[in-house]
Amino acid sequence: MSMLKAAHVRFQYEYENEAPQIVLRDIDLTIEAGSFVALLGHNGSGKSTLAKHFNAILLPSGGQVFVEDMDTAQEENTYPIRRLVGMVLQNPDNQLVSTIVEEDVAFGPENLGVPPAEIRQRVDDALRAVGMYDYRTHSPHKLSGGQKQRVAIAGILAMQPSCIVLDEPTAMLDPQGRREVLETICRLNREQGMTVVLITHYMEEAALADRVVVMEDGLVKMDDTPQKVFANEQALRQMGLDVPQPTALCAALRARGIDLPPDILTAEDCAQALWERLQAVQKERKA
Numbered sequence: 001m002s003m004l005k006a007a008h009v010r011f012q013y014e015y016e017n018e019a020p021q022i023v024l025r026d027i028d029l030t031i032e033a034g035s036f037v038a039l040l041g042h043n044g045s046g047k048s049t050l051a052k053h054f055n056a057i058l059l060p061s062g063g064q065v066f067v068e069d070m071d072t073a074q075e076e077n078t079y080p081i082r083r084l085v086g087m088v089l090q091n092p093d094n095q096l097v098s099t100i101v102e103e104d105v106a107f108g109p110e111n112l113g114v115p116p117a118e119i120r121q122r123v124d125d126a127l128r129a130v131g132m133y134d135y136r137t138h139s140p141h142k143l144s145g146g147q148k149q150r151v152a153i154a155g156i157l158a159m160q161p162s163c164i165v166l167d168e169p170t171a172m173l174d175p176q177g178r179r180e181v182l183e184t185i186c187r188l189n190r191e192q193g194m195t196v197v198l199i200t201h202y203m204e205e206a207a208l209a210d211r212v213v214v215m216e217d218g219l220v221k222m223d224d225t226p227q228k229v230f231a232n233e234q235a236l237r238q239m240g241l242d243v244p245q246p247t248a249l250c251a252a253l254r255a256r257g258i259d260l261p262p263d264i265l266t267a268e269d270c271a272q273a274l275w276e277r278l279q280a281v282q283k284e285r286k287a
């Protein structure tokens with residue numbers, strides 16, 4: 001089943017006394033329920049603009065966007081769409097509204113008119129899902145960046161969405177915070193079947209997704225598995241994008257004649273491949 005679908009989507013920002021700026025040109029993209037999609041692209045390529053179409057914050061200037069089978073342009077769909085698609089943004093401080101963690105997480109379901117007993121249950125479940133249950137009575141302001149962002153994610157989960165769109169959720173976090181948030185996102189996708197769209201500038205994060213979509217200048221330029229997308233190092237660099245470091249290292253060694261697989265994404269796989277290569281070389285020398 002498709003969770004999100006963009007069909008020939010065009011979008012332009014209108015300015016006073018200036019020509020409108022076309023930001024999305026012709027986006028065709030279907031995101032299946034339960035999938036984990038990373039959305040990449042250089043600054044200004046239109047990622048955030050597209051993300052805002054997925055919960056009807058923006059409506060297309062041309063084409064259509066569907067959430068499940070609901071057209072975002074139809075006003076009566078706005079509210080059910082916003083319940084289905086939760087949005088997590090870059091700065092956790094802008095997303096936390098209360099002085100106590102559990103009150104913050106309860107804020108969303110309270111606004112939806114969920115009965116109090118069910119709110120209690122939802123808040124506890126959401127905090128457990130992000131590993132922040134033990135901090136439920138703490139003040140969000142005293143938490144680390146990664147912990148704050150996990151509380152913000154819990155606040156979205158408590159509204160029981162089917163899909164969560166995260167727009168650079170780790171951009172303001174330290175490496176430890178990034179790891180915590182990424183592990184949380186992966187767990188939600190793998191264990192709860194949550195559809196995840198992750199916008200990121202970190203290639204190592206994109207490598208964790210099932211599918212990587214690369215945007216440039218308002219168009220989808222690549223759309224494939226992380227292995228296949230990151231095999232195009234040159235094309236990505238021309239778009240101002242990197243590949244994961246282990247992938248780049250293996251490609252550089254391959255270019256010098258060292259026989260390594262072309263689909264290495266993680267440091268672990270890279271180390272394993274190098275180890276196997278070294279053992280093979282030693283064997284050849286002995287023979």
Ligand SMILES: Nc1ncnc2c1ncn2[C@@H]1O[C@H](COP(=O)(O)OP(=O)(O)OP(=O)(O)O)[C@@H](O)[C@H]1O
Nearest residue numbers: 013014021023041042043044045046047048049050
């Ligand atoms: N609210 C807005 N009003 C007018 N123009 C905007 C607005 N938001 C974005 N733009 C313009 O639209 C283009 C695409 O912006 P968008 O934020 O979608 O890109 P992005 O891929 O998310 O970039 P980044 O990686 O920097 O977050 C940019 O040229 C930007 O200046």
Ligand SMILES: [Mg+2]
Nearest residue numbers: 047048049167
């Ligand atoms: Mg953006």
